[in-house]
Amino acid sequence: MKASPSLLGIEPLDARQITSLLRSARRMARGRPRPVLRGRHIVLLFYEASTRTRVSFELAAQSLGATTYLVHATASSIEKGETLLDTGRTLRAIGADAIVIRHPSSGAPHLLAKHLDIPIINAGDGMHEHPSQALLDAYTILERKKRIEGLRVAVVGDIFHSRVARSDIHLLSRFGARLTLCGPPDLVPDVAVTLAPGLRVTRSITEALTGADIVMLLRVQKERFAGTELRPESYAAEYQLTPERLRLAKRDAIVMHPGPMIRGMEVDDAVADSTQAVILDQVRNGVAVRRAILAHVLGAA
């Protein structure tokens, strides 16, 4: 990584940096990793609820010998006073060597990175990016498909509100995948095609799935329908990934989901539990990828 050792997003990374992280992850996935982060203090600063990302970062850090500290702040405790920047400065003064931050505001990690001299790792900021998720998705795809270039990827669901979607789109398009974004206009606005070169938007799930190598599903939360013309039942009817629809994709297509998955909304039970679903592989690979990220930003890769 360049001047800043932080990992704020996929967008600022070039292909070489991404490849290097994925290679390290592959190395660190096997056997018992060396304790390259022994004596390092890593703070997990979470302003939002999270299970898999938090536990995954925690396990990754501890397996490399680091000590982890979880600081869980709810949005309401920020309202009570201390600014994000003061919290960051305090953690730095206490001795944090790196901060892993999850925050509801897009750009919150950038604020810390601008003012603190320790690496900041974005574990999800608002609707912006979730780089470690995109890296573990790429890792999972490479396990199954060996390459990304030329793959046809259907991204289906709530792209507008999704930091996972933005990071995945940046990463996969950088490596030459052909992405089709699919969903109703309120969740997949036309402006989404401007995010990266060569993107397509379609309202038709049939069109999106036909011939796809990868189907990436995104969570669709009912509360996002407030103020729109959308209704949850009609979303499920039009866009839910059912076994019948999945047959439109290639026979060896894989189904991915960043979780938490809402069965009966964006995905049918039978698909979620099918052999084509690699959802638990994604979770498993998350630990190796996060080991690589932590080792990289702390100069121990």
Place this chain on the structure above:
Amino acid sequence: MSAQKNNSPRMNADDRGSSHSVLIRGGRLIDPAAGVDGERDVLLRDGRVAEVAAPGTLKDPDEVFDARGLIVAPGFVDLHVHLREPGQFHKETIATGTAAAAAGGFTSVCAMPNTNPVNDLPAITRWMRQPERGAIVNVFPIAAATFGSAGERLTDFAALRQEGAVAFTDDGKPVLDPQLMREALRQAAALGVPIVQHAEDTRMTAGCHMHAGPTSFRLGLRGMRFEAESGIVERDIDLARETKAHLHVAHLSTAAALDAVRRARSLGVRVTCEVAPHHFTLTDTDVGEYDTNRKMNPPLRSSADRDALLAGLADGTVDAIATDHAPHAAFEKNAEFDRAPFGIIGLETALPLAIGELHLKRRLPLTRIVELLSSNPARIVELTGRGTLAPGSIADVTIFDPKKKWAYDVARSRSKSRNSPFDGWKMTGQVVMTVVSGKVVFRG
């Protein structure tokens, strides 16, 4: 000169410069209201312009200012400034805000009412204009249109006008209720003053922090659509036509709203508008990686919007340049983008941005720049005796060097706040001297 109360701010007691004459010699006088653009000597005496004459013809002043190579203009008037007093003196005070104004060449500023408390009472308007506030340029309050700017009950326009309010607005909290807006326009028209509207349909912009477009999508920020501005402008134009009132559109930022103003004016509706320097200089892509010093409301717009504003500044559709100077403390701006307040400071950078973007890059004549910064805004809020240097007018003068190159260093700003996106920018055009009622209030 009318002796109207609102046009003689008390801080400016004319006796300060009494019996003292200053000759501004050899400058290029640009006075669009008087139709003058050429070398003239200007003699100031007793706080007024005593004479304007061909170079070298005026004798025996008490003091001479050599203005050769400089532009001599009627003092600039900023229609849109947040001085933050009463109540938010950690951001700005009337003293620091007017010091920044003087440094930027502004001799008069219109102070927005979104203070704490809101300027919705005659006593507050009066307080803002008391000499104890330490203003060094003229302060003309624009009072709240509704109590607390809550959009429910109109304030007492006549009483506020009596204390010196020059217009009414709920800036930042637009009047959405059409009935109330109609009544506000009606009452303002009866007093002969404009209603200033911050045109934003806030029902469409809740939770939005920048312009809606590719950049907001990329940054994962909710965007304000241009229709939220143009829709309100169109509605207000209809109401202004109906009531025959004067509508002034604050910080107009979109092509669609500008088109609406252009059309309305061709139909004879009394509508004027102002544009902020940041809107003709920057676009939404300049938000960069969540730079909160590029977060303001209205937000930086698309390049098509910016091009439309530049065209409107050139063709006369835009009446005035107003800064929307909005100081915020560093701790407030050093926050998550969606938690940081809207607004940037702008008093000290307006002239060089106008010269750089409009005059040098797009060949607008300097007379047009002076019109946008002085004569037009003075006319919009009817500051009699200002916005011109015709003999007999008030001696508010801005002298600037249109060619001087310099770099803006926000750390040296006279404002109490530092929230400028133009820190470190290389500028052309610098204020050399600012004179209010014959008294020098700034020297560069």
